[in-house]
Amino acid sequence: MLPAYIPSPAASLFGGGKPLDFNVTLKDGERVFGDGKTFRGLFAGTIIGLFIGIAQMVLVSGGYSPFDIQLPKFGSSFIGSILVIFSLSFGSLLGDLFMSFLKRRLKLKRGAPLPVIDQLDFVLGAWLLVYLASPVWFISNFTYKIILIILILTPLLHIVTNVIGYLIGVKKEPW
Numbered sequence: 001m002l003p004a005y006i007p008s009p010a011a012s013l014f015g016g017g018k019p020l021d022f023n024v025t026l027k028d029g030e031r032v033f034g035d036g037k038t039f040r041g042l043f044a045g046t047i048i049g050l051f052i053g054i055a056q057m058v059l060v061s062g063g064y065s066p067f068d069i070q071l072p073k074f075g076s077s078f079i080g081s082i083l084v085i086f087s088l089s090f091g092s093l094l095g096d097l098f099m100s101f102l103k104r105r106l107k108l109k110r111g112a113p114l115p116v117i118d119q120l121d122f123v124l125g126a127w128l129l130v131y132l133a134s135p136v137w138f139i140s141n142f143t144y145k146i147i148l149i150i151l152i153l154t155p156l157l158h159i160v161t162n163v164i165g166y167l168i169g170v171k172k173e174p175w
């Protein structure tokens with residue numbers, strides 16, 4: 001789950017600049033996504049998540065270069081492994097983006113909390129994209145028990161990291 005967990009804090013740390021919706025407002029008078037979703041956040045978050053996943057892959061393989069190993073745990077080829085990691089990383093930010101879209105349609109301003117959704121949107125986005133990329137990888141790694149544990153622990157981890165982010169001045173709200 002690390003490649004899915006890291007992109008959000010990375011986007012908080014390195015995001016900013018041009019918004020993904022190019023400042024466009026829809027007919028309901030609200031922004032498509034809002035100023036909290038930027039190109040830099042999406043790009044930096046995805047790349048950092050990808051690197052964390054590759055580092056993890058190298059570590060679990062005992063330090064071999066990812067270029068000359070085959071890791072059945074992650075998929076049967078190097079390209080397959082990268083695709084899985086990329087899907088977890090990019091998918092987590094897509095989930096977050098999709099929920100921002102919904103939040104704006106609900107007239108919730110940037111940063112307004114949407115409990116449970118805020119805590120799990122990135123997990124659901126990551127799982128959906130990785131399932132689409134490799135259903136076999138998803139099914140063979142995520143048993144019902146593991147899914148349940150992640151769904152219970154993630155909101156707790158999210159609250160802890162966000163309070164840390166708030167205290168160190170990276171996040172505007174502690175949620």
Ligand SMILES: CC(C)=CCC/C(C)=C/CC/C(C)=C/CC/C(C)=C/COC[C@@H](COP(=O)(O)O)OC/C=C(\C)CC/C=C(\C)CC/C=C(\C)CCC=C(C)C
Pocket residue numbers: 001002005006008009010012013096118149150153154157158159160161162164165166170171175
């Ligand atoms: C789930 C299971 C079974 C195991 C996972 C255990 C594991 C390996 C945890 C890793 C720790 C980790 C990276 C936790 C973060 C997970 C998470 C839910 C992140 C959500 O991102 C929140 C982010 C903004 O989110 P938002 O856009 O949705 O609002 O928060 C921003 C916070 C910061 C920028 C502060 C800096 C935080 C980090 C660099 C992440 C590192 C995390 C910690 C040092 C705290 C870890 C705490 C515990 C209790 C493990």
Ligand SMILES: Nc1ccn([C@@H]2O[C@H](COP(=O)(O)OP(=O)(O)OP(=O)(O)O)[C@@H](O)[C@H]2O)c(=O)n1
Pocket residue numbers: 011012013014015016033034035036037038039040041042093096100103109110111112175
């Ligand atoms: N694709 C992204 C995602 C996040 N961020 C940065 O990370 C911060 C925290 O993300 P999040 O809590 O998801 O955004 P909010 O500002 O709360 O906006 P929203 O109400 O749309 O969730 C954002 O403010 C923004 O600076 C970014 O730049 N680009």
Ligand SMILES: [Mg+2]
Pocket residue numbers: 111112118175
């Ligand atoms: Mg938020």
